[in-house]
Amino acid sequence: MAKDSSKGFLGTPVPRRDARDKTTGRTRYTDDHCIPGMLYAAVVNSTSSHARISSIDTARARALPGVRGVFTGRDFPQRLGLYLGDKPALAVERVRYSGEPLAAVVADDEATARQAAALIRVTCEELPVVATLRQSLQPETVLLHPALDEYIHIPAIFPRPGTNIAHHSRIRKGDAAAVLAQAEVVVQGCFSFPPRDHLAMEPRVALARIQADGTVVIRTSTQSPYGVRGIMSRVFGIPPGKIVIEVAEVGGGFGGKAGIQLEPLAYLLSREMDGRPVRVMNSREQDMTASPGGPGLEATVKLGAREDGRLLAAEIEFLFDSGGYADYAVNVSRAAAYASTGPYAIPHVATDSYCVYTNHPFATAFRGFGHIELSFAVERALDLLAERLKMDPVELRRKNAVRQGDTTPAQDKLDANTGNLRECLDRVVRHIGWQCEVSPSPEQTLDRSGLNREMLKEHLVRARGVSCYWKAPAIPTFTDAGAMVTFNEDGSINVITGAVEMGQGIHTGLAQITAEALGMDLHMVHVVREVMTDRGPHDWTSAASRTLFMVGRAVLAAVEDAVGQIKRVASAPLRAPEEDLEVRGGRVFLRDDPSQGLPLAEVVLGYVYPNGNAIGGPVIGRGKYIARHLSHIDPETGAGRPGLEWTLGALGVEVEVDLRDGTFRVLKSVCSMDVGRVINPVIARGQVVGAMAMGIGYATRESFRFDQRERVINGTLRDYKALRFGEHPQYVVDFVETPQGDGPFGARGLGEQGIIGVPGAISSALSRAVGRQVDRLPLTPEYLWGLLKGSEADDTL
Known part of the structure; x- marks a missing residue:
């Protein structure tokens, strides 16, 4: 140009x-590379969510012509993990989630590898499943990791041996309990949603080979080539200079390719094949259930305020569903803790954020990294407060929005680089035509009309919702x-x-x-x-x-x-x-x-x-x-500076709901965020629109569903419903530019932020439309129909 x-x-x-x-x-992605002499691996996955492995019969698979080797967890007992080393490449003795890799076949071609994998017979002894986060925390619940005290972990992670808690983060700012006891107005809500998948277009794939001089070369679809190299070096004792990670184009990540995935297995199989190239690639179904997805959440938020709406204190508990292994979820729960209030000035905060093992597919980083989860819970609680105060939800947010000089839950003071949240909120309000003064209460009749809850016909109603958000990168101090x-x-x-x-x-x-x-x-x-x-x-x-x-x-x-x-x-x-x-x-x-x-x-x-x-x-x-001036957070109080820079923004939506059956459409989605400086407006808008679209799917349909044994029953694209073309609303993106002093030409991060406020805004709009406050995701028509009928319907039908 x-x-x-x-x-x-x-x-x-x-x-x-x-x-x-x-x-x-x-474009040539990882799977498009073919190396002479390359072998192909196929993986056998567990159909049990929690079981003891009795036997794995590989005889028929080994006998198939073209098969070079068959391997189980007994061959590769090393435990891996980015923060907490709790996961083997193939399950050893015990299965902890449905989809967990059990065995791997290496063959001359992909068809033979898959045929051989189908011949392997696995016998398991079923164990009691840990289905919910609350159940996982009960003293009598089976321990998913009895040897938790033996696992290597980094100093900033605090597992609790003898429990199913992989990590616990504490925030203690001021005296929340004392202030809540004296507050003029107190509200409390419980909010939840299940685990889900990233649904990146490219399934995970890794191709490993070992050169004659011992150098390990891995071509892989990863967001973190140097991170993969570091973990491989530590776990397998290979000098980092003898490991080469190659990454070309990656077909989407959204956090799901940020940790270590198939690379260790590809290396181990190549090692068994005398260094020949071995490719390990997920099918779409394996990518959804065998590899990590996004964590689920159960949250309790209590807010105390003055009668004029000024927030005084918050008590918050987050339970993050890590699934069978910890992976990135321990740091996700940590990030949610130090940002737990959302972008609101609250002097007194007590937050406990837990990363909890269950028998669900294990979780990793997901776009927003804990902030989309905390935002949904906090924004829902703010709407409860607005309802109690009979106060405009926008005014409540504007009154409490952070600004320069305020402190975060981690007691880090916001400096001159802090963006202008009020300006973002004002722009969103203008774009969606917000004029509602009071949030509807459950007692209000469904035919209530108004500019923010407009009755179009006897059965159609339109409503609007807003939310605010912030995000700071959850990164190590040495970044x-x-x-x-x-x-x-x-x-x-x-x-x-x-x-x-x-x-x-x-x-x-x-x-x-x-x-x-x-x-x-x-x-x-x-x-x-x-x-x-x-x-x-x-x-x-x-x-x-x-x-x-x-x-x-x-x-x-x-x-x-x-x-x-x-x-x-x-x-x-x-x-x-x-x-x-x-x-x-x-x-x-x-x-x-x-x-x-x-x-x-x-x-x-x-x-x-x-x-x-x-x-x-x-x-x-x-x-x-x-990264400059970052620090660890104190394990008792959470005080520290864990965030590089804060990006602030607001989001608004307009929805149309059919009151006969709960079906609805998102008509308009508006995002305004303070990005410091826009480098490329088209790419920046594309990032934000993509995030909003992903957020609509996250809020309204995307989640795993489980049977009675906690096995995923919608682990295919036929059953896992993503947002499709033709279902998208009108998108509006309006950037505010308050330069970030230490950013390149004043720019700050914007890639994830557009998703964070979407669930809260849609939940607010739908609550206003049906006259009842929703408290869980996904926001399906079945769920809304149940609220309209006065009881929650079973949305798993």
Whole structure:
């Protein structure tokens, strides 16, 4: 894209660089790579949710021609985990969720591997299932991990041996109990929803091989190549320099590919095959139930306030459903704790957030990382408070919205980088036409009319709902990003980072940042699209809505380093001190006399004098960024600074409900968030619209359903209902720009935030439409029909 570089590229709707390849099918994903001599693995999954493995008969599978090996958990007893090492690659002695991998077959081709897997016979002794979070916490409940005290875990995670609690986070800010006892108004609500799947378009896949020198090479669909390398090194004792993780394009992640997935199994199978390449790939059904999904939640929120609506105190309990293993869910529960109040100024807070084992499919990071869960519970409680106070729900939120100088539940003071939540809320209110003053109570009749609950016909009603949200990245205190820039003969630049492209448009954004920093035409900036850990700079992971923030900072530092080198080389032939030189528009020149200068092409690989003498050499810019001023949270009080930067926003929806049967449509969804600075408005809007669409599915239909033995009964795309084309509402995105002082050109994260407020806003609108406050997800027509009839219907029909 050619453009006058003097006008800059920030805020310009530059087309995505990968758009044509992806829309024409030319993009090569992990499964599109075929290595000579590659073998194929097929996995046998448990049909029990909790059982003791009596035997695994592999004789018939081993005898099938073309089978190279059959393996069970006894062959691979190592326990893996990002934060808590509780999970083997294949189940050992015990099954903890339906879908858990039990055995793996390696064969010459995929068909033979699957045929052999079907011949394996597994005998299990069924054990009592732990079906609910409350049941899991009962003293007499069976322990899913009796050896919890033996598991290795990082210092910031606090499992409770002898219980089913994988982690417990405490927040104690002020004295919530004492203030609640004296508060003029107190409300309490209980809210819940079940586990669910990410439903990324690309199922998880890993291809491992071991080279003759012992180097382990794994090509995989992961958001976290350096994280995978680190865990593989620790668990298997392989020097990190002997592990290479390769990542090309990733077909969607949403947090589900942020941890460690199929890579260990692919490596172990390759090791058994003398290093030959082995591919392990999920089917769609395996990806939904064998690999991790999003956690479920049971929450209790108690709020105390003055009669004018000013919030005084909150007592909050979150129970996160981790399923059979901990994975990322322990940190999800931690993130929900330190952000537990949502974006509201509450002086006194007591929060207990637990990560709890059950016999459900295990959970990992999910878009929003604990904030979508906490937001639903807090926003529902705020609507209960507004109803009790007979106060406009928007005014209640505006009155209590955080601003600079307020403190988070972790007692971290919000500084000048804090966004403008009130402006976001005001914009949402304007876009959806909010004029309702009082939230309806259950006693109000269903024919109540009003601008925010409009009766269109005898059976059709429209209503609106709003919510506010915030999010800070839930990242370790040691969180880094690196970048390198090199140059080509024509003076164009190559940008090399560890950022993974998984649909968010990061490579286009980094190209714009680089072009802006150098005043260079965008077509002269080439961002390397493939990540290889043996040649790219270290990067924590592409997650937490911090990739553009942190990698962008690293790229700017690399460009600055390169500019310094360019000036150093050019100062001699230009006979001027370095501080008098400028690098812009593909040239290096005297700042006060731009006619005196050189094309970058004559400098970046070394300058050659007319007589043949040469100086300088290839310019290689190096940049880095590490999250600053982060700290652990105190295990007793939760005090600390665990969040890098806070993105604030508001969301509103309009719904139409048929009062005869509870069916409804979301007509309009509006999101306004303070993103600091918009780098690319088209990509930014696409991120937010995609998040809102995902949030509508999350709120209204997407969740696992279980039978009496806690086995998933909707683990196929036929039965697991996602939002389809034709069901989307009108989307409105309106960005507020309060620059983030330490962000690249003032930008802050926005990738996940658009989903966070959706469940709360839809719940609010539907509560207003049916005249009763809803308290659980998904918001199905069956559930609403039950509320309309005065009792909750069975929405599993």
